[in-house]
Every structure is written in C-alpha cells, then in structure tokens.
Amino acid sequence: MSQVGPQVGIVLVSHSARLAEGAADLAGQVGGGTVRVIPAGGTEDGGLGTSAEKVERALAAAESGAGVLVLPDLGSAVLTVLAMLEGLRGPHVVLADAPFVEGAVAATVTAAAGADLRAVAKAAEEAWHARKL
Amino acid sequence: MPASSESITLEGDLHARPAGALAVAAGRFAATVSVTTGVKTTDAKSVLGVMGLGATSGQQVTVSADGPDAAEAVATLVTILKEATHVGG
Numbered sequence A: 001m002s003q004v005g006p007q008v009g010i011v012l013v014s015h016s017a018r019l020a021e022g023a024a025d026l027a028g029q030v031g032g033g034t035v036r037v038i039p040a041g042g043t044e045d046g047g048l049g050t051s052a053e054k055v056e057r058a059l060a061a062a063e064s065g066a067g068v069l070v071l072p073d074l075g076s077a078v079l080t081v082l083a084m085l086e087g088l089r090g091p092h093v094v095l096a097d098a099p100f101v102e103g104a105v106a107a108t109v110t111a112a113a114g115a116d117l118r119a120v121a122k123a124a125e126e127a128w129h130a131r132k133l
Numbered sequence B: 001m002p003a004s005s006e007s008i009t010l011e012g013d014l015h016a017r018p019a020g021a022l023a024v025a026a027g028r029f030a031a032t033v034s035v036t037t038g039v040k041t042t043d044a045k046s047v048l049g050v051m052g053l054g055a056t057s058g059q060q061v062t063v064s065a066d067g068p069d070a071a072e073a074v075a076t077l078v079t080i081l082k083e084a085t086h087v088g089g
Helices: A017-030 A052-062 A075-088 A100-112 A117-129 B016-027 B047-052 B070-084
Strands: A009-014 A037-041 A068-072 A093-095 B003-009 B032-037 B040-043 B060-066
Touching: A009 A017, A009 A052, A009 A075, A009 A100, A017 A037, A017 A100, A017 B016, A037 A052, A052 A068, A052 A075, A068 A075, A068 A100, A068 A117, A075 A093, A093 A117, A100 A117, A100 B016, A100 B047, B003 B070, B016 B047, B016 B070, B032 B070, B040 B047, B060 B070
Parallel strands: A009 A037, A009 A068, A068 A093
Antiparallel strands: B003 B060, B032 B040, B032 B060
16 A cells, blocks of 8 residues: 555635535545545625635645645636636646536545545546446 | 456445545555446446445445555455445444
8 A cells, every 4th residue: 555645635616605515524524534625615704606715715724735626616616716826826736627526526535545636636527427327 | 467356245335435435445556446346347446436336235246456466455445345334334
C-alpha cells in the first residue's frame, strides 16, 4: 500500500447552503471521513446564491498541502468560482467540470485513497459516464 | 505480473458506504483491481462503478487483481466486502 500523506481537499460550491452541506456530508461519509470536504453554499445572509467570500474561506479550510478540487453546481456558481480563481488558479486549485453529487463522491473517495489533484479531478469528471442502472 | 482472484457470496447489499470503503482501499494498491457481479464488471477504484453494480445479498462477487500487489489487494478487498456486508456488522 502507498503511504497516506496530505490528501487533496474538496470544495463544493452550490447556490444552496443545505445542498452543499448535504453533498459534503454524503461524500465525506462514503469516503470514510478522512478527506476535507468543505461546503460553500448560499450567500452570506443565508439566501440562495453564491459567495466569493464563502468560497475563499472554504478553499483555505480544504487545503492541507495536496491542493484543492472545486466542484460548482450550476450556472453562476461556475462563474463565481471562475472569476475568483483567476488570480489563484494554478497547480493547487483546480475547477472540475463534473456532476455535483456524483463528482463530489468520486473525487472524495479518490482523494481518500491518496491520489494526487490531477487524478482526483479526473475521477470527478469521469462521473459523467457512470451509469446508475 | 502476478494475477489473483477470489469470489465470495454477499451476506448483505453493497450500499454506498461499503462501496466507498472498497474503492478507497482499492485505490491504495498499484495493481489494477476489478469487481464482477453477474454480467457487470467495474474498476474497483471507481466508487460510482462499484455502486453501479447494484450488488445485493446472495449474489456472488468476484474480486480480481493484476499487478505487483495483486494478492494483497484481493485479500484486503474480500475482507472489506465480507465485513461491510455482514448482516448486523
């Protein structure tokens, strides 16, 4: 078995705080609870929307030395993240183009196995092809 | 490269959390690892693939691995499958 060092962190950006929290809870539990899965949902005042400040705090909380994968849910969550990552974007923060729940679960499990950021992003994006039936 | 394989009969359904435990463990091995049930085969390192098997109690599941640590991978995953799907466990 490979050594388990710092794990890739996951940030879930949703319009809804409860959706982000629920997805983070589910992904965290399926992944065995070792990965930092940080929800960043809703606006600062608790409404539906996205907050660059929340995403920024979540990025800091998710980073443990192996980088962070960001998964947005829809439309303006993607735009919010893209805008704020302009300056940050680099080897340590990657934005995934993936289905929200399936991508979060796949990414978290892959991060829990000790994979690097590139492999965690690939796992999230491969979630487009996973059949449920 | 050494290859290894073992089959067990599930004592319970393969739910999301055990599927996660299986995929996390599989991901730590260098070997390629697959899980087969019925006519479906998936990469054991893909949690969505393992969930997509829809493996239920009473079904036979085969874990196969190919690579330097294949035997250890199969032994580890079979143990996880047994423990995670054990009724009341």
